[in-house]
Amino acid sequence: MHFRIRDGVTLDLLPSKQFKTIGIKVDFVAPLSVDAITARALLAQVLETSTAAYPTQTALARQLSRMYGAVFGISVLKLGTKHVIRLTCSVVNEQYLNQFAEKQPLFEQAMDLLKAVIFEPLLPAGNFDAPTFTQQRQNLLAAIKSLDDDKQYLANRRVQELVFTEPAQAMSALGDTEKLGQLTATDILQTYHEMLANDDVHVAVVGDVDADRVQKSLATWPLTGRTVVDASPYYHWDARSTVTQGDDQADVVQAKLNLAYHLPVYRDDPDFLAAVVFNAAFGGTPLSLLFTNVREKASLAYYASSSYNPFTGIMGVQSGIQAKNQERVVAIIGEQLADLQAGKLSAELLHEVKASLLNARLAGLDSPQRRLTGLLNTQLTHMTEPLKSWQAKLDAITVADVQRVAQKVTLQATYCLHGGDQDAE
Known part of the structure; x- marks a missing residue:
């Protein structure tokens, strides 16, 4: 079941009684740009660790625990000519819980959590929290460096650098250490606002949940319409005659x-x-x-x-x-x-x-x-x-x-x- 929510915002629903969980995925999709990859990766790190309501990783973890061990995460990936910031959340279908007494069902709690992460980040004084920003920049730096510890990954990236003339195609979805060192909290705030205003948004839900329930929850999200540019996701390039x-x-x-x-x-x-x-x-x-x-x-x-x-x-x-x-x-x-x-x-x-x-x-x-x-x-x-x-x-x-x-x-x-x-x- 596919729904157009607004220009550039879609919802896909896969109703299924096969699973005991309800899975939610939100993809923010932007054109792949070598200048934006690192900033978007750092933004994902910062958003994943805190919100205004849950200002620390501990507070966020406690909320997930209260939601009967809900699983939440944010990742980044490259797909052809696109860069994707992906949020996922999975919760138990409460019908499988004995004596479930919550006033608000778990699916709605999960949608509210995602809403808080996306639209209500921790922004004291109008910018990202300085200690959180610094810590997550350090964590991302460590993550990028650790990629090179995987020698097979490193060899694969190097061979792609030999092939692609477009640097973004050879770069990791996590970005570049040099660019990372130059980024400020203000840069990430700008990236955040650009993501909310311009990215295509694809929401998807799988599990035993009906369309009315999903659309009702999604209607509370302050998603605005955005200009739809239906650019090809395929990266075309010309083969060389020499190896x-x-x-x-x-x-x-x-x-x-x-x-x-x-x-x-x-x-x-x-x-x-x-x-x-x-x-x-x-x-x-x-x-x-x-x-x-x-x-x-x-x-x-x-x-x-x-x-x-x-x-x-x-x-x-x-x-x-x-x-x-x-x-x-x-x-x-x-x-x-x-x-x-x-x-x-x-x-x-x-x-x-x-x-x-x-x-x-x-x-x-x-x-x-x-x-x-x-x-x-x-x-x-x-x-x-x-x-x-x-x-x-x-x-x-x-x-x-x-x-x-x-x-x-x-x-x-x-x-x-x-x-x-x-x-x-």
């Missing part, structure tokens, strides 16, 4: 070899589902060619997998290797792609990866969070696919379809994060 190579030395025993490919098939492309199947067969599942031939048969990788982003037209390969084997691993990965480009895909593997994708889709229906998350994709792309229709399309995909997609793939960059002499043996 860019990079490497760095770090304190690692196991080298991280990442490859980036141009895969110009987006979510709205007729070949989208064939691209999903291609990625699953290439390296996206434990059944894949990369897992079987690079890790299992050749024993040249501790792990080897691929991932496909239909909003940015990029496919990445991630592997953990001994640095001395880099050339051999790159060659064997290239052989697996060449085989798919030549149509060398067994009927058995095609059947198995299709079954794996179907199982993953069915499993997602049992997850309230995954169902809520999928709704934003639907909003941004204006595309939805009922399960039966999707399954019929999946069943119909042939080796020739996978081959056609594979032939569109071109290697753009390789990057190896290695330990120098440490991983030479």
Whole structure:
């Protein structure tokens, strides 16, 4: 059930008696901008920790406890050409609680809590609380730095820096440490007001709750209409004719070899589902060619997998290797792609990866969070696919379809994060 609340403000409701909880998601969506990513990430940190009514994290935690262990959080993410500040709250459906005696049902309490977080932040003297701002800026700095402790994440970001000329596409959704150090509470206040006034707002609810009840609660939120700019969420870029190579030395025993490919098939492309199947067969599942031939048969990788982003037209390969084997691993990965480009895909593997994708889709229906998350994709792309229709399309995909997609793939960059002499043996 989809409702337009105001210009730029929508509500999606997934009524279901399947779950014992009611899940709420609120997405504030803005164009992806390298200048705004860090400020929006810091804003999310500040909003998550305090409100005028609950001025400390302890006070907020106590309120969640009073709501029978409600779960609340704010996160940020990048989706193609969009940056998203996402608030989530999950509460128990009170019909499953014995002798529930609250005057206000838990769903309404959750909506009021989200309202307080969004519209009633802690603003003493008209600006964000200084100690809260300073602490959360420090926490975000630590979070950004900790990302680089994950060497596979670091290698993936570095290979994207080699590919993308647009810095925002390579930057973490948490932002940049240099920019973070320059931000003030006044900057974040301006970002907050811009978010409330200009961001597209997508509210979604899943659980045993009816539309009237949801709309009544949402009607108390002071959301104003905003200019709707229906810009494409897809980031299009041109492939290069040469492969860019990079490497760095770090304190690692196991080298991280990442490859980036141009895969110009987006979510709205007729070949989208064939691209999903291609990625699953290439390296996206434990059944894949990369897992079987690079890790299992050749024993040249501790792990080897691929991932496909239909909003940015990029496919990445991630592997953990001994640095001395880099050339051999790159060659064997290239052989697996060449085989798919030549149509060398067994009927058995095609059947198995299709079954794996179907199982993953069915499993997602049992997850309230995954169902809520999928709704934003639907909003941004204006595309939805009922399960039966999707399954019929999946069943119909042939080796020739996978081959056609594979032939569109071109290697753009390789990057190896290695330990120098440490991983030479």
